Amino acid sequence: MTELIPVAACFLIAFGIGSNDTSNALGICIGCGVIKLRRALIVFGCFVLIGILLQGQRVMDTVGKDLVAVNLPILSISLSVAALLIIVSNWKRLPLSTHQVIIGSLIGSAVASGAAVNFTAMIEIVVSWIVSPVVAFFTSLLLYKAMEKTISKLSLFRIEKILRTLLLFSGILIAYNTGANELATILGPVIHSGLIEQLRASLVGSLFVFLGAVILSHRVIETIGKGITTLDPYSGFAAQFGAGMCVLFFTSLGMPISTTYCIIGSISGVGMSKGMETVKFGLIRKIMANWVIAPSLAFLISFLIMRMVS
Numbered sequence: 001m002t003e004l005i006p007v008a009a010c011f012l013i014a015f016g017i018g019s020n021d022t023s024n025a026l027g028i029c030i031g032c033g034v035i036k037l038r039r040a041l042i043v044f045g046c047f048v049l050i051g052i053l054l055q056g057q058r059v060m061d062t063v064g065k066d067l068v069a070v071n072l073p074i075l076s077i078s079l080s081v082a083a084l085l086i087i088v089s090n091w092k093r094l095p096l097s098t099h100q101v102i103i104g105s106l107i108g109s110a111v112a113s114g115a116a117v118n119f120t121a122m123i124e125i126v127v128s129w130i131v132s133p134v135v136a137f138f139t140s141l142l143l144y145k146a147m148e149k150t151i152s153k154l155s156l157f158r159i160e161k162i163l164r165t166l167l168l169f170s171g172i173l174i175a176y177n178t179g180a181n182e183l184a185t186i187l188g189p190v191i192h193s194g195l196i197e198q199l200r201a202s203l204v205g206s207l208f209v210f211l212g213a214v215i216l217s218h219r220v221i222e223t224i225g226k227g228i229t230t231l232d233p234y235s236g237f238a239a240q241f242g243a244g245m246c247v248l249f250f251t252s253l254g255m256p257i258s259t260t261y262c263i264i265g266s267i268s269g270v271g272m273s274k275g276m277e278t279v280k281f282g283l284i285r286k287i288m289a290n291w292v293i294a295p296s297l298a299f300l301i302s303f304l305i306m307r308m309v310s
Contacts, residue, residue: 002072007195009079013186014205016086017098017178018212044175045210051179052187052202058254059181060198062121064188068106069116073309075189078105081302082186085294097258097291099185100129104295106189108302113310128255132246133265140242140266144273147238163233170237173244177259181247183209185256235273239266261291 068074082101103125110117151159187201243262250257 002076003195006072006075006079006190006193009076009083010186010190010201011204011208012083013079013086013098013102014183014208015212016083017182017186018209019215040171041210041213043172044178044213045206047172047175048179048183048209049202049206051176051181052183052206053179055176055180055251056184056187056202059184059251059256060188060191062125062188062254063103063106063185063256064190064192067103067118067121067125068110068189070106070110070189070193071113071115072193073306074106074109074113074115075193075195077305077309078102078109078298078302079186079189081105081108081298081305085298085301089290089294097129097260097294098182099125099256099258100291100295101298102185103256104298105302108299109306112303112306125256128250128253128257129261132250132255132257133261135249136243136246136262136265137269137272139246139269140239141269141273143242144235144238144270147234151234160233163237166237167233167240170241170244173248174240174259174263177244177247177251178209179206181251181256182259235270239263239270242266242269 064070079102082098082105085101086098103122107117107122109115151162154162183202183205187198187205190196191198191201240263243259243266246262246266247257247259
């Protein structure tokens with residue numbers, strides 16, 4: 001019966017991914033007024049499933065077997081703590097990196113119980129967290145500048161038509177990455193511990209992501225799509241596609257990076273190209289503080305609970 005605890009927590013986190021990370025795929029489109037949420041949710045759910053089935057294996061291996069020697073107590077405590085923090089953060093309308101709280105919780109539980117931790121893998125993951133939003137920042141900035149010299153020379157009608165198509169494509173790319181990277185991160189530990197078969201976990205996990213998107217995603221979409229800087233379809237595509245390419249690159253390396261990190265880095269990059277005054281640095285500082293506090297809190301809570309249980 002206790003085997004159900006980490007599995008249930010895992011799918012609860014998948015629900016949280018849907019409520020939080022739909023904003024990464026759709027927030028910019030909604031902020032630009034190009035794509036309606038209801039029409040996009042089904043497409044989002046389908047490509048999350050495609051992403052986890054086609055390219056989720058490498059990230060699953062990194063988190064599920066390369067980082068920490070997992071067992072049932074570690075999984076039960078770490079995934080339960082991570083689920084709680086993710087749901088609370090979503091309710092507070094703050095974008096949160098699912099990877100950070102999961103990995104922080106796993107390491108906290110493992111250290112407290114004396115289980116083996118691969119600190120080399122941990123350092124590689126942390127470095128990827130730092131580097132990826134910077135890469136997304138410059139990718140979107142360069143893409144925006146390139147678009148200014150190419151697409152901007154076309155007629156307004158053609159520009160609008162092209163950008164609507166490109167925004168939809170970039171949203172699909174982010175949805176694919178959500179499955180291949182975000183969902184793979186939470187499924188990796190329970191799959192590699194033998195608690196659930198991989199195909200079943202992928203199908204059920206994708207379903208919970210979709211349910212989270214339908215029920216709660218509109219709360220964080222307001223922050224991502226409209227809260228950091230003013231976006232139009234032109235700058236929105238540069239931000240979204242730049243982030244999508246960045247996440248896809250790190251996914252191919254098996255690194256569990258944050259789509260949220262990359263999206264916010266990309267939006268900031270596009271905002272900078274319009275002028276420093278267009279970027280709401282107060283909100284960015286608040287989000288960055290949350291990025292530091294969340295994994296630290298996840299580590300501490302999981303560590304303490306594991307100590308008490310032990």
